[in-house]
Amino acid sequence: MSLRVRGPRAQRFVDLLGRYTGLTLVLDHEMVSIDRNSLLIPSESQTLQDLVEEIVHSPNVVEVVAFGGVPDPMLNIDTFLAMPEFHRPRRSVYVADLEEIERMSPILARGLMGHILREYYGASRPPGQQPSEAYADNHVAAMRTEAQIVGDLLDRPIWTGHVRPWEHTYGTINV
Numbered sequence: 001m002s003l004r005v006r007g008p009r010a011q012r013f014v015d016l017l018g019r020y021t022g023l024t025l026v027l028d029h030e031m032v033s034i035d036r037n038s039l040l041i042p043s044e045s046q047t048l049q050d051l052v053e054e055i056v057h058s059p060n061v062v063e064v065v066a067f068g069g070v071p072d073p074m075l076n077i078d079t080f081l082a083m084p085e086f087h088r089p090r091r092s093v094y095v096a097d098l099e100e101i102e103r104m105s106p107i108l109a110r111g112l113m114g115h116i117l118r119e120y121y122g123a124s125r126p127p128g129q130q131p132s133e134a135y136a137d138n139h140v141a142a143m144r145t146e147a148q149i150v151g152d153l154l155d156r157p158i159w160t161g162h163v164r165p166w167e168h169t170y171g172t173i174n175v
């Protein structure tokens with residue numbers, strides 16, 4: 001078991017992840033496990049379900065520190081690296097931001113959840129080792145996962161050409 005969720009909104013994050021995957025997830029002493037008696041919900045994304053299963057059974061430790069997010073008017077969603085100036089540890093996720101996005105687009109919220117988890121999983125390491133700080137590589141891999149999840153939910157294939165569909169980065173925004 002190696003999805004470690006802590007922080008003031010840990011339970012809310014796990015509840016959200018359970019809803020987005022259709023899996024019954026249990027948070028106990030910061031560790032997430034999957035209740036084997038849970039019924040799978042076929043309308044949710046298989047890619048996201050598989051990712052969560054893989055993380056939960058991985059020897060690596062995938063960390064999430066769950067915070068609220070409001071009243072900050074910005075949608076920050078998450079921060080991969082620590083931001084000491086804002087007293088935020090690495091892998092901070094803002095649950096209220098995800099919930100706000102979900103109100104606008106439930107599919108995008110699921111895609112972003114998968115993006116976050118793929119990015120953190122890619123950077124994770126076994127217990128006792130420092131996780132990777134390589135943001136860019138893991139971020140690009142996460143965009144593919146995000147596209148796959150959205151593709152699952154819309155029943156559309158993702159782009160498979162040589163040019164990535166997210167071709168430009170303006171500052172911190174990928175287009």
Ligand SMILES: [Zn+2]
Binds near residue numbers: 115138139140142
């Ligand atoms: Zn990213």
